[in-house]
Amino acid sequence: MSAQTSPVAGAFRTAVVPAAGLGTRFLPTTKAVPKELLPVVDTPGIELVAAEAAEAGAQRLLVVASPGKESVAGYFRNDDELEQTLEDRGKHALLAKVRRAPGLLAVDSVYQHDPRGLGHAVAQAGPALADDEQAVAVLLPDDLVLGPDGTDAGVLGRMAQVHAELGGSVLCAFDVPRDQVPAYGVFEVSDTADEDVKQVHGMVEKPAPEDAPSTLAAAGRYLLDRAIFDALERITPGAGGELQLTDAVALLISEGHPVHVVVHRGDRHDLGNPGGFARAFVDFALRDPEYGEGLRRWLTDRLKD
Numbered sequence: 001m002s003a004q005t006s007p008v009a010g011a012f013r014t015a016v017v018p019a020a021g022l023g024t025r026f027l028p029t030t031k032a033v034p035k036e037l038l039p040v041v042d043t044p045g046i047e048l049v050a051a052e053a054a055e056a057g058a059q060r061l062l063v064v065a066s067p068g069k070e071s072v073a074g075y076f077r078n079d080d081e082l083e084q085t086l087e088d089r090g091k092h093a094l095l096a097k098v099r100r101a102p103g104l105l106a107v108d109s110v111y112q113h114d115p116r117g118l119g120h121a122v123a124q125a126g127p128a129l130a131d132d133e134q135a136v137a138v139l140l141p142d143d144l145v146l147g148p149d150g151t152d153a154g155v156l157g158r159m160a161q162v163h164a165e166l167g168g169s170v171l172c173a174f175d176v177p178r179d180q181v182p183a184y185g186v187f188e189v190s191d192t193a194d195e196d197v198k199q200v201h202g203m204v205e206k207p208a209p210e211d212a213p214s215t216l217a218a219a220g221r222y223l224l225d226r227a228i229f230d231a232l233e234r235i236t237p238g239a240g241g242e243l244q245l246t247d248a249v250a251l252l253i254s255e256g257h258p259v260h261v262v263v264h265r266g267d268r269h270d271l272g273n274p275g276g277f278a279r280a281f282v283d284f285a286l287r288d289p290e291y292g293e294g295l296r297r298w299l300t301d302r303l304k305d
């Protein structure tokens, strides 16, 4: 682990993963399988996100689940019988894979009974925090944040450092081409002494390219001061009756709460829709020691036509 990504002691202990959405873009599969458990090659997206949180110093993953999606948190429980069978058969590499998720960090869950938006999902985590937890991380499991070389990003660790230096809340952004800004929430920012850290003054959802205040697009990583839970109680639902997390962040900014953004110079994948998921799957499979080479040959051949 590089010095840049070292966990900052005490910045946060709990990483909240909202996983109570309907996953409509993955229907009909999500009738039976939560999209968080779909495998990127052989590993569910939620395990990749949990590993990122653990790497940044999180001690606990708090899954916000809907009734019926208990299997998401359940995935992190040890399966003693399976582990014993693999042990007996000498399948040590598989055994290590099976034991990785339960060994990453403690996992708890809270319920969001109706999918009333991301803000509402995050609000359900508030009562599950200990009194001394002043900040909490939120990681959207749809978003895979990768380093420039496609491996571990360390962005959450960097966000924890910025939180330790500047206080308040810290978000994550990607610098996207201007013609792509209509797909994102875009930050209005001013510079700080650090080129990759900006102070946030506001956020515009899906702006037209000519109206966008910057080309810094929000990614699904947040390190939020505990004040967010109070703000979530004071905002009103927006379109579709959903409570938006960004509205609560905007309220905090308007009240003088410091919010900064770390501009992440790496890659990302959106696992929330089949097209983005396919890219992530291919990207990870191309780097897989077992399947990578064969897939590359097959793809090259396929793309000739």
Ligand code: UTP
Binding pocket: 018, 019, 020, 021, 022, 023, 024, 025, 026, 064, 112, 114, 115, 116, 117, 118, 120, 121, 140, 141, 142, 272
């Ligand atoms: P999305 O809107 O991208 O996910 O929310 P979704 O609602 O599950 O998917 P679609 O749009 O129907 O295909 C981003 C994240 O926030 C969670 C989702 O589970 C996802 O991880 N979320 C969203 C909640 O936990 N609760 C909500 O009410 C809404």
